Each structure stands twice: as C-alpha cells, then as structure tokens.
Amino acid sequence: MKFKNLSAPHLRTKDTTRQVMIDVLISLTPAIAVSTWVFGLRALYIMMFSMISAEVLDFFIVRVLKKQKNYKPDFSASVTGLLFGMNMSMAVHWWHMLIGIAFAIIVAKHAFGGLGQNIFNPAEIGRVFMLISFPTVMTTWYKPFANMSASVDTITTATPLALLKEYGANKSLSNFSYMDMFLGKIPGSIGEVSALALLIGFAYLVYKKRIKLMIPISIFSTVLIISSIFYFVNPTRFGTPLFHLLAGGMIIGALFMATDMVTSPMTIKGQIVFGIGIGVIALTIRYFGAYPEGVSFSIVIMNALVPLIDLWMKPRVFGTSKKGAK
Amino acid sequence: MGLLTFKGGVHPPHKKKFSENEAIKILPLPEKVYVYTAHSIGAPAKPIVEVGDKVKTGQKIAEAGGFISANLHSPVTGTVVEFTKLVNAASGLKSDVIVIEREGEDQWELLEKTDDHTKLKPEEIVARVKEAGIVGLGGAMFPSHVKLSIPKGKKAESLIINAAECEPYITIDYRMMLEKTSEVLKGIEIIMHTIGVEKAYVGIEDNKSKAISHMKEAVKNSSIEIVPLKTKYPQGAEKQLINAVTGKEVPSGGLPIDIGAVVFNVSTAYAIYDAIYNGKALVESGISLTGEGVKKPGNFWFRVGTKVSELLDYVGIIEEDKIDRVLYGGPMMGISLPDTELPTFKGNNAITVMTKDVAPNKETMPCIRCSSCVSVCPIGLQPYLMKKLADTRKYDDLTNNNLMDCIECGACSYTCPSGIDLTKSFKTAKKVVRAMKQRRG
Secondary structure (H helix, E strand, O other), X not given: OEOOOOOOOOOOOOOOHHHHHHHHHHHOHHHHHHHHHHHOHHHHHHHHHHHHHHHHHHHHHHHHHOOOOOOOOOOHHHHHHHHHHHOOOOOOOHHHHHHHHHHHHHHHHHHHOOOOOOOOOHHHHHHHHHHHXXXXXXXXXXXXXXXXOXXXXXXXXOOXXXXXXXXXXXXXXXXXXXXXXXXXXXXXOOOOOOHHHHHHHHHHHHHOXXXXXXXXXXXXXXXXXXXXXXXXXXXXXXXXXXXHHHOOOHHHHHHHHOOOOOOOOOOHHHHHHHHHHHHHHHHHHHHHOOOOOOHHHHHHHHHHHHHHHHXXXXXXXXXXXXXXXX | OOOEOOOOOEXXXXXXXXXXXXXXXXXXOOOEEEEEOOOOOOOOOEEOOOOOOXXXXXXXXXXXXXXXXXXXXXXXXXXXXXXXXXEOOOOOOEEEEEEEEEOOOOOEOOOOOOOOHHHOOHHHHHHHHHHOOOEOOOOOOOEHHHHHOOOOOOOOOEEEEEEOOOOOOOOHHHHXXXXXXXXXXXHHHHHHHXXXXXXXXXXXXXXXXXXXXXXXXHOOOOOEEEXXXXXXXXXXXXXXXXXXXXXXXXXXXXXXXXXXXXXXXXXXXXXXXXXXXXXXXXXXXXXXXXXOOEOOOEEEEEEOOOEHXXXXXXXXXXXXXHEEEEEEEOOXXXXXXXXXXXXXXOOOOEEEEEEOOOOOOOOOOOOOOOOHHHHHOOOOOOHHHHHHXXXXXXXXXXXXXXXXXXXXXXXXXXXXXXXXXXXXXXXXXXXXXXXHHHHHO
C-alpha cells in the first residue's frame, strides 16, 4: 500500500477558527436578548444590520478584491459587526453605521492584512471612529423601556457615567440602583447595559475554553483597586468601585473587546500587564478626561502596545531558570 | 494531593481500548528480514557479514560505527541474501539494509550470560549491553550503553523508568508491566547497579491504574518506587517526566545527567535483563499493532526487520480506501510510512493504522493569536512566533527564540484551531539550523 507523506501529529482537536467565532456569537445572545427587551426591536435591527453588513462587506473584499475564489466565511466579520452594533447608541442611523463598519472592516482589518493581522480590535476602532465622527448621535442615550413614538427630547437621558461627570456620585446613584445597572435597566450603548447577560455569555466562553481569562480578571482587579483609592479620597466626585465596574462599557469591554484574541497578548504575564494598562487608562479618562467614558480608548491604546508586551513578556523557557540551571 | 505532572500539555483521546486487554502474543517467524544498518540516532553500523554467509539468531552481523551507535544482530537463523537500500521513513532518504532469508527454526547464538548481575562490575554490564546492541525502545533508539556510562565529573542520583506511555493507542509498555513484571524489575535493578543509584522511580500515568497497582504490589520492600502521574501528553517526554517526578528541570541545551537523572523505558529495562541474564542480543521486541484500521489489534513480540505489511497481515486490516495512513509509533509523534513494504526498526513500539475518519483534515486558516499553542507548549516556547520566523526564514531569530529546545511533541499543532502545521515547520527549521551550524563550523 502506498501513502502520502504526512506530518505528525496525526491527531488534531476538532476545534476550528470558525467554531471559535461561532462560540463568540453564541455567547453574545443573552446580551442581545436583554438589549432587545430594554430598548425594543429597533435595538435588534441595529445589531443584526451591523452584523450582516460587516459579513457581506468582508466577503466582498476577500472574494472580489483579494480574489480568493474558495473562500468560505470564517464569521470573524460577524463577530466584529455584532460587537460594533452592540456599541452603538439607539440614536444611530443606518448610514452612520455603514460608514463605521466600512472603516472597521476595510481600514482596521483588511488594510492590516485581514484576519489575524490587525493590530487594533476592528469593532473597537469602529466605535472610536463613530465617537469622534458623530459625537452627538453617539452620545444621545435613550431611556430604558422608552416609548419610541414620543418625541426625542422625552425619551433621551444621561447615562450613569455622564451624571457622575456632571453632578457627582450622589446624583448618579439616586437615578440608578446597582441592581438596575446589573440587570441592564439603564441608558447606554445597546449591548453594554446588562452586566448579568454579558457575564452569562462570558461564562459560556470560559466553559468552552475560548477566552483569555486573565485579561478581564486583571482589568477588574485594577479597576477595583484604583477606584477604591479614589473613592476613599473623594467619594462624591469619583464614585464607588462597584459603580465603575457596572457603569458604561467596562463589562463588555473587559469581557468581549479586550479579550479579542488577535489584538491581545499571548502570555499570561502579558495579559496581566495588558489588563492593568486598560484599567488604569480607562479610569484616568473617566476621572480626568473630556469624555465620561474611557474603556474604548484604553483598549485601543493598549492594543497598540501588544507587540511590545509580547516582546517583553515571554514565557519562561523550560530549563532556563535559576531553578533548572544549577 | 494532585498527581505529579509538568506545565503545559494536551489531552488527546487515549484510544488504548483497542489493544490494552490483549496479552502479548509471539508472532510467527518472518521468512525474510530487512535490517537497517542505521538506526535513527548515531552512526550506522558496519556490516561484518557477506552475501551468502550463514547466520544464527542473535549472531552479530554489523559492528557499531562509533560511540553513539549500536551493534546489529541477526533476527533469524538463515542466510544473508542481499545488501540493498530502502527508504528510511524518518529521514525520507534511502539507507542500507541487510536482507536475511530464514532457514528453519531459531538456533540462537547467545552472548555471555550470568545468573547474578551483582557479581558483575558496572563496566562489564555496560560492555555486555553494548555488545547486545540495545537501544532505547521508547522510540528515539538512543544506544543504551551510552546512557549507562556516566560521564566523568557527573553523578547519577536517580533512575527514572519511563512507563508513562502517553502516546494514544500504544499499550505495549502497559502489557510489559503486567506480564513481564519480574523481568522488568530485574532489568531496573541491573540499571541501578550499573549507574550506582540507590533509588529508582517508575512513572506511570494514572489511566493505567491496573499497571500501577500491579507494579506497586511487585515492588514492596524494594528501593523501586511507583510514581503515579497525571495523564497528560507529553508526560513521557524525557524532560517532562524528570520534571514531574523530581521537580527539577533539565537545563536548556543540557542532558538529564546534568541534574543527576537517568531515564530508561520499561521495555529497554526488559531488553537489558534479557541480555544480561539470557544472553540474548536485541533482535526481538514488543509492539502494539493497533488503530481503527486494524481488524484484530493487539500486542506482539516481533523480530526486528519484519516488514510492516507482514505484521499487519497477521492482525488484518480493513479496506485500503478507508485507510489514511500507517505510522511507526503513535499519532502524536509517529512517522507516516510511504508504504507498508518497509521493515521495522528495533525501537518500533507500535504500528498504528489510522482511518480517514479519525485522521486530521482540518482546513488551514490564518493564525488568530488565540494563544493555545503558547499555553500547551511544555517547553514554554512561543510556537506562533516561531512559525512566523520560520516562514520568513529568520533562522537567527528562531534560534534566539529557543528553537533548538523544541521537543517536537506536536502539542501546538494538535491544539491549533486554525489547523496550522507548527511542529512540521520546527522540525524542518531545526534541520536547517543544524546544517547551517555545521557549515559555519
């Protein structure tokens, strides 16, 4: 019998990149459900529109512009699109989103070489791009369970973080309880409001071993420690540690944006440094910056540092420590 | 208490069920044997017979070609009929083969033997092991007499017997422990006596609980200790095994003896016993013939140089178009054979016949930096980075990233969701780097 010459190992896991992406999409379904419940069907349309247009655009680029005839979608663009949609405000129009998605897929992803080559998380870049390009739209927040037929003035409101920035912690916490923030009954970006739903999805990814777990742990610990110090210094101006965990994009950012495999460090040590960096920068912007929220910016800034982190935070090679070399 | 193990690693399916309950059977003698003069490590042996010579089983037919090389003996009684060349599946190159045709039953030519090894000096044992052409039977085929000669200035502190058998499918070491218990233990005692250590540890993965309890019973009141290990691949890799058992790490670029460790495989211990007590040179050994493609998988006692096709005829294989590959060894580090008309080596502990439905057919996609390869690497390397450097031929950067420490275990390729052939690249790159070093002097 004749055989081809094949290389070891002759067994592989059933895991595929496509399956990783599908698992991420599955993990986001609880958040999609809660957002639809809180903001209505329009929220679902926004997320689906974003996801589908990102996938179609990606397919077009690879199939037509890069001429890969046999290309089968890997669903990475769907993940980007869905996360992008979840980071939108309810006030966004479809053409705003198309511009943002095009920027995310064309510039942030394919200009760098496509899947696996991008330095920045495309969804996060898309959101930052939107925040800078369409500031009014992106900071118009709808009340939870608002009656959409009413006038815009009566259904919009300020987010907990905006209230903290303007009026201090007392005002913010008198409008929203921690439980509201945990369940998602607060104004904010479509997909970020419910900490609970995001945590359930994240637990699924942890169970499936699809996530760099050390990143969120590191971000949350950093945020807790730093915000505790600031809370101790001035409780009314800086807000409680729990508030900073639950408000704004901290949870979605730490669980789903910072953990993007492509744009985060490879080693546990590197992931800890990355998480600390995100925590510090996000709180610095929240405390002292012009924006009430800083998670997106902090992730993008730390994305840029990943190559350096990977260079410095290498794993210890077996037999090279003082312990091994006598 | 958690079981002993090392850092990193993967959990491939065990697949031992095919053959683990099959007692070792002796295969009928082959009509013809094809003995490679080159075994995988060290210089090829130099033939000392000519075409037409009559040889007996166990008679020396080739002399070791250097210090790191092993003698060869005739696996059957018969006539040397031909010197030829056959592909060596490990290198893909053709190498010399001595062909012997069997005539009648075995007539053994035995080496000097003893009934009490403690009467022999360590040097005498080393000489006899060398004479018997014993090589490591775990797969790497490193000449055993070299390992038994402790270099000047070094001291052996612990003997570790590798019975992890972490490769899927393979069960021969497991059966050896159950069926040849006293012989294996005697072999271990011989090694202890030779290298001058007081204590030996037998590392067995905890998926072989029967072997653990059986061996524990057998070593009562002796200085041999059975160490249950966590079942994890590559637990049986020499450096990982030493790390699991002793907690020490073999220094990068160093040898186990640098930290006082000496490692022998279970079957090698048996071969040493067989040579010292029975005077038998290494011409036969145990093998698992297994895999989804084999009809009646089992464990066997085979003669070195028997053709793979002949071994497989004995166990029967399924329809050819369902078979994807036939391997020397197991699926994680095994070498795929270009065809089954090739003969066996001394160190072949398994022939695995894999069917198309279990063999990998993963589509290759771009690396998404998921970091699985980094977290499973037992050596702490960064396979994703090394692959990038290998693809762009940056061999100096690769060397700086500890390419030469790679043990080629295949854990990174096994786990990669993008189906990237990481291990294959590193094997090739290591060859290139070695060649470059030689040329630069």
